[in-house]
Amino acid sequence: KAGVTQTPRYLIKTRGQQVTLSCSPISGHRSVSWYQQTPGQGLQFLFEYFSETQRNKGNFPGRFSGRQFSNSRSEMNVSTLELGDSALYLCASSLDIPAEAFFGQGTRLTVV
Amino acid sequence: KQEVTQIPAALSVPEGENLVLNCSFTDSAIYNLQWFRQDPGKGLTSLLLIQSSQREQTSGRLNASLDKSSGRSTLYIAASQPGDSATYLCAAIQGAQKLVFGQGTRLTINP
Numbered sequence: 001k002a003g004v005t006q007t008p009r010y011l012i013k014t015r016g017q018q019v020t021l022s023c024s025p026i027s028g029h030r031s032v033s034w035y036q037q038t039p040g041q042g043l044q045f046l047f048e049y050f051s052e053t054q055r056n057k058g059n060f061p062g063r064f065s066g067r068q069f070s071n072s073r074s075e076m077n078v079s080t081l082e083l084g085d086s087a088l089y090l091c092a093s094s095l096d097i098p099a100e101a102f103f104g105q106g107t108r109l110t111v112v
Numbered sequence: 113k114q115e116v117t118q119i120p121a122a123l124s125v126p127e128g129e130n131l132v133l134n135c136s137f138t139d140s141a142i143y144n145l146q147w148f149r150q151d152p153g154k155g156l157t158s159l160l161l162i163q164s165s166q167r168e169q170t171s172g173r174l175n176a177s178l179d180k181s182s183g184r185s186t187l188y189i190a191a192s193q194p195g196d197s198a199t200y201l202c203a204a205i206q207g208a209q210k211l212v213f214g215q216g217t218r219l220t221i222n223p
Contacts, residue, residue: 035211043211043213044213045212048209048210050209055209056210092156097209098143098163098164098205100158101146101158101203101209103156104155105154106154108153
């Protein structure tokens, strides 16, 4: 079966712009979570959605937001981009909680 | 606040050796613990999930153990191969499917 799909794979944006990343979970999975990975901070939890509801949120500024649609696909938005937002953004899906998490290949965001 | 630590940060061994990667966590109130591997520039590949009620899980040459009372998990890799070279990450799974990751162990298997 198809895995977790993230689009686009690579993005280059300018400071001050906004960006939207997309994640399609494994079919049947209703939980989608997002993580930011940087060399200095490692993998950090952004937020988690289940059946269109945000159930948990990490310690990130309000510029980072997300949503989940009725088909479980999720989007993450970052507004007013800063250089420090350059990172690999990873999405994970799970069947339910607590359950094994499956990750996509990530979106590499570079802010210049 | 949950903190996950992985030791060592890097490990280099010759092919064929058995090895152990360590993971410790500060809060024993976890649902599960999951091990992943990550190749450079790629996403995470799930290796093993240990539920909180379990003590260990095995998949092929991999064996992971969990001791919640001591806040420790280990990943044992038998008969290592060059293809095992990657960064290995452990994650404690807490409420609402929040994964708290360690910094990872960068493993190099030398032919």
